[in-house]
Amino acid sequence: MDYGKYTLDNGLKLKLYTSMLKPRMIEEKMLILLRQGKISKWFSGIGQEAISVGVAMAMDPKEYILPMHRNLGVFTSRNIPLHRLFSQWQGKASGFTNGRDRSFHFGTQEYKIVGMISHLGPQLGVADGIALAELLKKRKRVTAVFTGEGATSEGDFHEALNIAAVWDLPVLFCIENNGYGLSTPTNEQFKCEHLADKGIGYGMESHIVDGNNILEVYTKIGALCKSIRENPRPVLVEFKTFRMRGHEEASGMKYVPQELLDQWAAKDPLENYVRYLNTENILSAEAEETYKKEILHEIDDNLKLAFAEEEIEADTGKELFSVYKEYDYEEVKPGAIIKNIRLVDAISDGLRQSMERHGNLVILGQDIAEYGGVFKITDGFINTFGKDRVRNTPICESAVVSAAMGLSINGMKAVMEMQFADFVSSGFNPIVNYLAKSHYRWEENANVVIRMPCGGGVAAGPFHSQTNEAWFTKTPGLKVVYPAFPYDAKGLLATAINDPNPVLFFEHKALYRSIYQNVPTDYYTLPLGKASLLKQGEDISVVSYGAGVHWALETLKDNKDIRADLIDLRCLQPLDIEAVFTSVKKTGKLIILQEDSLFGGVASDISALVMENCFEYLDAPVKRVASLETPIPFAKSLEDNYLPKKRFEVALLELLAY
Structure with a gap:
């Protein structure tokens, strides 16, 4: 590998070395513990440390990173205490999910890391939402999100890239092309020569980087981040690398030809970099041994802390209480001035007044800006609130739901309009698996309302007339509101937007313009869960x-x-x-x-x-x-x-x- 052309100071070169060494040594220890039955599962990133470490160290600590399960180097480079990582992997309370999820399925606002879910794709759209919030807050920050080559075939990947490109979002899409999706080789996953080529169709700048060369990764990502901060835009980076162990340890590697393993073993990012440092007299054998001893002691000391921690005891009350973020309902009583209006008007008024009340509220949806939405709920909103906060979206429900979650993670509120409730099936996964489960898993709420125009009686057929509330009442973590009158709709919508939990807000289309009621003209709230x-x-x-x-x-x-x-x-x-x-x-x-x-x-x-x-x-x-x-x-x-x-x-x- 060509390390000589990168003019970094020796102190930084050593820092990059120790930052790769730590996750490698942790992994080697975890593989031993796995064989001893002391941990239940392990997804190895051995051979890919240069990517995680290079990206994390090239970014500002205040910038969000959304890693995958082979990105241990992201967590260690952000200096998360090792005993907390070890406790997380053992399902103990000092971890990040209180034993409710495993491995890297967690996030932490303290370290600006947002972990994956097993469905992979939604986190790409979440990165879009986080980056959008950075733009709206006028902060010059990059959001980096990781995915593997396998997940680039998912619809969420394409939806997220399209949104990021259309909105010029400062997202660094990092593809770790490591050769196999579990056991399926890349030639059975995509036809293009390089995954970076997929960015072309979205008008997106793309790069190919040697993912095993730490100096190339760090230097290239550092330059890209600096450029993106000044000129916000999405960039796609394909890191060429290889997975040296099974998808997870139980999978084995029998499906990989030995000559291919040998070829990539020779490209090991840590071993090659150590040889370079030795040759350049930047790292001596004595110093190398000292670093290893220090890291080994750190690992052992933190493992003792994690192993000494008691196992979690189930507490039913605590478990049930943790599904939703606690919310103290704020009653705002209605004023005396009333007006006889339709259901559709009440919803529009409630949404408008919430936009006035919450400067951090963003509305997302198809045709909601100049057109005002197919039911004209947001008609005229862009004249008052601007297109930054009233955003037309491409037809990609899944990534828009995920982007709404990203806005919430980055301190904003989001209301998404499903053009018709029927179309929510295209965004079902992030609603029931991401929004609904996040607070229970790692205490991150989803401050998202999804408006659902629904119902029959309008001769719209099988794809525009469903009332599908039962799809969501089954899912713990979601709230479901379904008003029948204008007065209720306005007050309940205000509360749904105030509530920090995800709310599905059903609006019956046949009632929009047929039901009138006297409704207070000013802002007011009504409690959820009260018949x-x-x-x-x-x-x-x-x-x-x-x-x-x-x-x-x-x-x-x-x-x-x-x-x-x-x-x-x-x-x-x-x-x-x-x-x-x-x-x-x-x-x-x-x-x-x-x-x-x-x-x-x-x-x-x-x-x-x-x-x-x-x-x-x-x-x-x-x-x-x-x-x-x-x-x-x-x-x-x-x-x-x-x-x-x-x-x-x-x-x-x-x-x-x-």
Whole structure:
């Protein structure tokens, strides 16, 4: 390797050496502990230390790095105490995830590191969001994100690169091309000669770097970072390297030809660099031995601390409490001035007033800027808040969700508009696996609201009419809001934006312009998880949400002799089940109406909870009414048959007569 052309001072060259030596020695120790059964799993980065160390040391400590599971050198170069790393790998409390996740699946704001999840791709979009926040805060900082050659085939990779290019985000995309994705060689993963070529299609500057040459990595990344800070833009860097051990140790390396292993062994980044330092009289044999002893003592001393730490004891209360970031609801009471407006207007007003209240709030979505969104919720917003805060996005839901998470990580708030709730399936992974789990895993909240225009009754067919709230009520860590009235929608949206946890905010399209209500003109909040009792009666309890509330109201209006409690849930997670229990204990009968298809829906859980907790108060079986077990159809006659509105009245009368 050509080290001679890099004119760094000898002190820095030695620092680069010791910074590579430490992760190498830690790994060698971990492999011994793995064989002894003292750790459960290990993903080796032996042979790739120059990349992690070179990138981390070339960056400012205040700049975020998003590493992968072979980037131990990033963590050690950021000087994370080793006993905390060791405790993390052993699932102990001094680690970063309280035993809730393993290896490098963690982040730490203290060291500006945001760890990966096993789905790999979303962290690329997270880097976009972090970098966007840096731009909006007018800070000249780079965000570096790592990925392997295998993950470059994922859609998230392409979505993240596209967003970064369109928005000129200061992101350094680092691809570690180490030859294999688990056992699949690169020639079975992509057709282009170099992964750096993938940047061309996004109009992105790209570079190829020898990932085993520490001086080349450090010098090139340092120069790129300096340039990006002054001229913000994304840059793609492909590091040519090789994985010298299995994907993880249990995988082995039988699928790799021995001659290929021998070829790359000769390119070992540490051994070659040591020979260079020895030859140039920068590192003596005595000094080398001293460094190794010092690091070995550091490893052993910190291992003793980690091994001496007690195993975590399960505490159910603590586990449940850790799913969400604690939030003290701030009540802002409505003023006296009211205006009769539609649901769509109430949501728009609430969003606008939240933008005025929170200078760090950014709205993301397709066609939301000049066009004002397909439902005109954000019409005129760019004139007031500018395109920095009201941002049109490419059609790439997954990376936009991830970018919203990145904004949150970097101290901002985000509201993302799914153009239609149906399209959330394209962004499902980062919602349920990244946003939902981050606080539980490493105490990092997702200050993100995802607006979900949803529902049938508008003849929009199977891909624009779903009400898919049950996809998310199942996932711990998410909050789900589903208002039926303008007053509720405005106040609940304000609270959802204030809440530091991820919120799915469902807005029924058929109600947007058909439901009017007197709504306070100024800013106010309503608590999440508090149902609304719309009607009171002794005969039966009717529970619903969204459009179902209006169907129930219409049915009760047509049957004035029925004295019913009508409960509008308003919020599905957290769920005000106590309001349901109280009503059932009074009436003895319960019917639950939902627009979603029956199986696995919210009504099923409410029914089960009532059966478990109020069985002795029931005078009849709990009745669920829902849409047909089919996709929602297009033709009006078919859609009317699909929706449960007409069937509800029949079921209600049958239950009353039981």
